[in-house]
Amino acid sequence: MESITEHLKHQNLALSPVNVKKICCSGPTCAVIALKCPHIQVTIVDLNQARVDAWNDADFHLPIYEPGLEDVVRHARGRNLFFSTDVDKGIQDADLIFVSVNTPTKKSGVGAGFAADLNYVELATRRIAAVASTSKIIVEKSTVPCRTAESMRTILEANSKPACRFDILSNPEFLAEGTAINDLFAPDRVLIGSLQTPEGLSACESLSQVYANWVPKDCILNVGLWSSELSKLAANAMLAQRISSINALSAICEATGANIDEVSYAIGCDSRIGPKFLKASVGFGGSCFQKDILNLVYLSESLHLPEVAAYWRQVVEMNEYQKRRFSKTVVDTxxxxxxxxxxxxxxxxxxxxxxxxxxxxxxxxxxxxxxxxxxxxxxxxxxxxxxxxxxxxxxxxxxxxxxxxxxxxxxxxxxxxxxxxxxxxxxxxxxxxxxxxxxxxxxxxxxxxxxxxxxxxxxxxxxxxxxxxxxxxxxxxxx
Known part of the structure; x- marks a missing residue:
């Protein structure tokens, strides 16, 4: 399979990938890019002054606890990693902007309880359109519903200044809290989605070149924009599905006298299944699994696929059952x-x-x-x-x-x-x-x-x- 660069050459296109020198982002993930790419200036922006002060704290009392993060910040801060509340300057200076904002489940309105609330994504997109005076590569980093990039592109194109163009990429994170830094240092894969147009492929190559500073090229996957967006939801849904599956078996173990550790070990020895995410527990949590599955349920229902929606909904219902079952066990005992x-x-x-x-x-x-x-x-x-x-x-x-x-x-x-x-x-x-x-x-x-x-x-x-x-x-x- 030919590389994007080869594809561009074969098409005799004049487009050359942008040589990224400055990145603006809104999350700590990019601190690793700063560490691994000393030739790129990375500015992490946040409107919250207290959080920025914590990032700049002389004793490194950072606002987020993540093993290994402090070492990354110590090495890169002040060299090519900067933290600022000046969002507009960050946008103006950057060649490439990561949009990494919260996308919680909606609490009211259409899709309440299932659909993702994209208010922060839209606000960030409108801010970029209003401030940017030169062309930018916009990277969708947040976990979002499929085809969100289309909405972002519509907003950007409707509000862009003359001679200012935006190319949108999807680059979802596949990180586990507690091991995020190691996951960034040695990722299973880096997924970059783009429109399959000359401009989209060129922007994709620009971001690929950033990651290639430390990630093997065969671990950088270039796919279509919509496939990238859906892959993040699908990955989290299938990981959560494994947890709910083993938790369902844990209930049977308790009722029969079996041992879930022994059952999960036996299952995990099958090379087709493997041992990861087969650890029974009181239930999964975190910012992604439940939210993304509910998002998938909403997407399935909106596409008139009720059986698919019911299938994924059961993963969440099993998780809630496991928590209720455990608290009832405490009371009963x-x-x-x-x-x-x-x-x-x-x-x-x-x-x-x-x-x-x-x-x-x-x-x-x-x-x-x-x-x-x-x-x-x-x-x-x-x-x-x-x-x-x-x-x-x-x-x-x-x-x-x-x-x-x-x-x-x-x-x-x-x-x-x-x-x-x-x-x-x-x-x-x-x-x-x-x-x-x-x-x-x-x-x-x-x-x-x-x-x-x-x-x-x-x-x-x-x-x-x-x-x-x-x-x-x-x-x-x-x-």
């Missing part, structure tokens, strides 16, 4: 009532090695515990206390902050969270929870003391020898 009992929830982030709480299973569990009038102690090593309170308020809007604070205590350590509790719930797979002094925790708890492992993190037999009653998700053991 604690003698069918947790009213007035103290439950320690260890972990609030949706997964380890991130401070992100979006769609975290812990939020659902705690909401269920509070509805049963339990008292809840929470500890997470990275999530800010203000974020926890905000998430709990959003999950229980009928309760005021003052009411929540009567039932919920946010603790500074796992030890303090477990003191005087009747049960400990592992909601996030932080490694430190494996290494805490469980004998000391047991001594400080009410008896009988229960541990509910929702992440297959702990050694149940060791805990039982200490004296705990242990329930592990996906295992059919009986107390």
């Amino acid at each position: 604690l003698f069918n009532t947790i009213t007035g009992k103290r439950i320690a929830v260890l972990g609030f982030a949706f997964k380890a090695d991130t401070g992100d709480t979006r769609e975290s299973a812990a939020i659902t569990l705690i909401r269920d515990f509070l509805s049963e009038r339990a008292f809840v102690n929470i500890y997470d090593p990275k999530v800010e206390h203000a974020q926890i309170w905000q998430d709990l308020q959003d999950a229980s809007p009928q309760q005021s902050l003052q009411q929540l604070q009567k039932q919920v205590t946010i603790c500074s350590s796992a030890m303090s969270a477990c003191k005087n509790a009747e049960a400990v719930v592992i909601a996030t797979e932080w490694k430190e929870f494996k290494n805490i002094n469980w004998e000391l925790i047991y001594a400080g708890m009410e008896k009988p003391a229960f541990v509910f492992d929702g992440r297959l993190l702990l050694d149940a037999e060791i805990l039982r020898k200490i004296g705990f009653k242990v329930v592990v998700i996906g295992r059919g053991e009986r107390l």
Whole structure:
């Protein structure tokens, strides 16, 4: 298969790829581009002055926790990586602009609960059109519905200045929070979608040349614009589908006496399936999986494909069922009532090695515990206390902050969270929870003391020898 450059040559086209020297973006992903491409100036823009101040903090107290990110910023900041609130200057100076904005699920109007809210994408697009006075390559980085680039192009062309043209590319991120920097250093693939026109192919080659500074060329995939947009939704949907599938099997394991670890290992040994994303848990969370599947459901329904929509909807419904099932197991095991009992929830982030709480299973569990009038102690090593309170308020809007604070205590350590509790719930797979002094925790708890492992993190037999009653998700053991 010929390269884009060869294709252009064969077509005898005069278009040459733009030699990208300056990039403007709105997310930390581009910090890795700055590190790997010292000849390119990268400016990360944000209207929030406090966040920009944090990016520029002398002691590197960055606004986002991601393993490895601080090292990247330390090496590149001030050399060719800059952080600024001057969005307009960033747009004017750049050859290439990454549009990386939030695309949450709509809460009202047409498609509420399923469709992506593209308000921020449109605002960013209109800002670029209003400010840019020279031609730009616009890179759609956010996860968006299929054919969003068409809307962006319509807005840009309708508002562009004379002799100012825009080429739009789709370059979705395939990153996992907690390993994002390593994923950027050695990606499985870099996907770049473009219109299959001379101009589109030329713009695609410009971005390909940026990534080629550190990514092997056979890992840079050039596809059509719409295929690129749909591939991101499809990838997240299929990863989430694997999690929901193994979680469905975990319910069967508990009912039959099988062990989900053994089942998933046996399944993963099949080379056609593989072992990744077959780890049973209390449920998936994060900013992408649920949002993207619901987006796919909405797309399927809008294309009059109800069976396809129902298929993908079930992945989300299975995830919600897993969370409900786990919280019910806690209540059932604690003698069918947790009213007035103290439950320690260890972990609030949706997964380890991130401070992100979006769609975290812990939020659902705690909401269920509070509805049963339990008292809840929470500890997470990275999530800010203000974020926890905000998430709990959003999950229980009928309760005021003052009411929540009567039932919920946010603790500074796992030890303090477990003191005087009747049960400990592992909601996030932080490694430190494996290494805490469980004998000391047991001594400080009410008896009988229960541990509910929702992440297959702990050694149940060791805990039982200490004296705990242990329930592990996906295992059919009986107390």
